[in-house]
Amino acid sequence: MSDVAERVKKIVVEHLGVEEDKVVESANFIEDLNADSLDTVELVMAFEEEFGTEIPDDAAEKIQTVQDAIDFIKKSTEGA
Amino acid sequence: MRRVVVTGMGIVSPLGVGVAHNWGRLTEGQSGITGIESFDVSDLPAKIAGQVPEGGGEDGGFSPDEWVSPKDQKKIDRFILLAIAAAEEAIREAGWAPTDEEALNRTGVMIGSGIGGLTTIDGASQVLHDRGPRRLSPFFIPSALINLASGHVSIRHGFRGPNHAPVTACSTGAHAIGDAARLIMFDDADVMVAGGAEAAIGRLGVAGFAAARALSTGYNDRPTEASRPWDRGRDGFVMGEGAGIVVLEELEHAKRRGAPIYAEVVGYGLSGDAHHITAPAADGNGGFRSMQAALKRAKLNPSDVDYVNAHGTSTPLGDEIEHGAVKRLFGDAAGSIAMSSTKSAIGHLLGAAGSVESIYSILAMKHGVVPPTLNLDDPSEGVSGINLVPKTAQEKKIRAALSNSFGFGGTNASLVFKQLDG
Numbered sequence: 001m002s003d004v005a006e007r008v009k010k011i012v013v014e015h016l017g018v019e020e021d022k023v024v025e026s027a028n029f030i031e032d033l034n035a036d037s038l039d040t041v042e043l044v045m046a047f048e049e050e051f052g053t054e055i056p057d058d059a060a061e062k063i064q065t066v067q068d069a070i071d072f073i074k075k076s077t078e079g080a
Numbered sequence: 081m082r083r084v085v086v087t088g089m090g091i092v093s094p095l096g097v098g099v100a101h102n103w104g105r106l107t108e109g110q111s112g113i114t115g116i117e118s119f120d121v122s123d124l125p126a127k128i129a130g131q132v133p134e135g136g137g138e139d140g141g142f143s144p145d146e147w148v149s150p151k152d153q154k155k156i157d158r159f160i161l162l163a164i165a166a167a168e169e170a171i172r173e174a175g176w177a178p179t180d181e182e183a184l185n186r187t188g189v190m191i192g193s194g195i196g197g198l199t200t201i202d203g204a205s206q207v208l209h210d211r212g213p214r215r216l217s218p219f220f221i222p223s224a225l226i227n228l229a230s231g232h233v234s235i236r237h238g239f240r241g242p243n244h245a246p247v248t249a250c251s252t253g254a255h256a257i258g259d260a261a262r263l264i265m266f267d268d269a270d271v272m273v274a275g276g277a278e279a280a281i282g283r284l285g286v287a288g289f290a291a292a293r294a295l296s297t298g299y300n301d302r303p304t305e306a307s308r309p310w311d312r313g314r315d316g317f318v319m320g321e322g323a324g325i326v327v328l329e330e331l332e333h334a335k336r337r338g339a340p341i342y343a344e345v346v347g348y349g350l351s352g353d354a355h356h357i358t359a360p361a362a363d364g365n366g367g368f369r370s371m372q373a374a375l376k377r378a379k380l381n382p383s384d385v386d387y388v389n390a391h392g393t394s395t396p397l398g399d400e401i402e403h404g405a406v407k408r409l410f411g412d413a414a415g416s417i418a419m420s421s422t423k424s425a426i427g428h429l430l431g432a433a434g435s436v437e438s439i440y441s442i443l444a445m446k447h448g449v450v451p452p453t454l455n456l457d458d459p460s461e462g463v464s465g466i467n468l469v470p471k472t473a474q475e476k477k478i479r480a481a482l483s484n485s486f487g488f489g490g491t492n493a494s495l496v497f498k499q500l501d502g
Contacts (some may be wrong), residue, residue: 015151016151017149017150017151017152038155038218038219038222041218042217042219045215045217045218048214049215054214055335058279
């Protein structure tokens with residue numbers, strides 16, 4: 001399942017235009033990676049696309065770090 | 081009334097990036113009109129356009145990455161991208177990079193567009209239709225909104241004065257310069273970054289103007305010959321894209337900091353046709369009155385003007401009507417002016433036309449060279465009595481220049497520029 005982490009990080013690098021080594025698990029999208037609120041909306045859309053899952057708005061609000069995204073995606077794709 | 085001068089100019093056009101590059105190619109009689117290859121035109125009646133050439137650096141071509149990071153490019157429609165690039169040049173040339181709060185608060189932005197993010201809207205509409213609302217980008221609306229060109233330029237440079245965006249079809253660029261100059265005259269700002277930007281060359285834009293029967297369709301195999309104002313063979317305008325941005329500045333403010341002064345904005349006139357949504361009134365009284373108002377404001381007689389940059393779109397109706405209005409207004413002086421349409425080289429830049437052509441007018445005055453009307457082989461009957469500068473640039477001392485812009489809906493604007501104390 002480390003594959004999920006790699007794919008999440010790749011999307012973050014591409015969409016936020018940040019250096020790969022800055023995208024660590026603990027990185028907060030807004031505070032550490034210079035994203036704004038619209039960037040995070042787009043990021044969540046990219047996760048949905050990549051993993052074929054749907055992330056409801058209330059869950060999306062709680063995804064603030066790279067680790068949050070990895071955890072949510074792992075959980076939501078486990079049953080699939 | 082406070083006086084307003086132009087202290088910086090920037091252009092991205094079908095003749096390339098940069099004022100110097102544009103002026104060189106324009107006066108050499110080169111055309112920026114080419115066949116469209118970036119999307120399918122097989123079922124469109126018009127297959128050519130004035131397109132900003134790709135490239136970068138010294139060749140005068142345009143490379144988006146030089147101006148905006150790839151990450152941010154997807155947040156803006158192309159018209160905003162072109163506006164940002166042209167504004168960078170204008171602001172750099174003006175040497176205006178204030179850091180103190182008061183100066184930033186006294187610097188505003190007024191960049192308009194005729195159509196705005198049409199291609200972005202087209203794409204988003206297809207996403208909505210094919211994949212549903214959840215797949216729409218959060219950047220869709222802000223990337224398409226017309227005033228976001230002003231928004232982005234203000235954010236990049238920290239200019240916190242008046243932030244505005246006119247939308248008057250093909251008069252937009254001229255209205256932006258005229259209205260921004262008035263904000264300075266009325267002491268709402270000391271410096272304004274003003275102009276127009278357009279990038280509507282896409283399937284929807286071309287198909288739309290073609291549906292209105294506005295475009296040239298008979299020269300798809302000879303793109304450089306398609307825009308031919310006043311010529312008998314003209315059959316409609318050629319769509320163009322680009323941006324023209326100027327830095328306007330209160331005269332004393334410009335003098336105090338030793339800014340380059342290219343011209344004074346001495347006249348600005350506006351009028352409405354109240355006639356038809358797309359066709360000009362046959363008697364040309366709308367254009368006549370906007371020119372007349374601009375000259376009155378400038379306190380100039382027609383005989384003080386040496387160059388007219390015509391709206392001259394290469395449409396069957398409009399060119400002759402404008403020609404007639406100029407002849408009537410200038411009277412005896414018509415025989416001594418030069419009038420050309422630079423749309424013959426770049427096509428019709430719609431909302432950017434008025435500002436790009438204002439810059440060309442100022443350059444003509446600065447260099448004492450009138451840019452040519454390309455493809456003017458055989459003027460229409462009734463088109464006589466004015467030097468239309470056919471095919472080749474001409475040397476001419478220009479004391480004052482007048483630039484015309486007329487838009488759908490019957491909206492007209494004329495600007496008069498004068499050499500400072502000339």
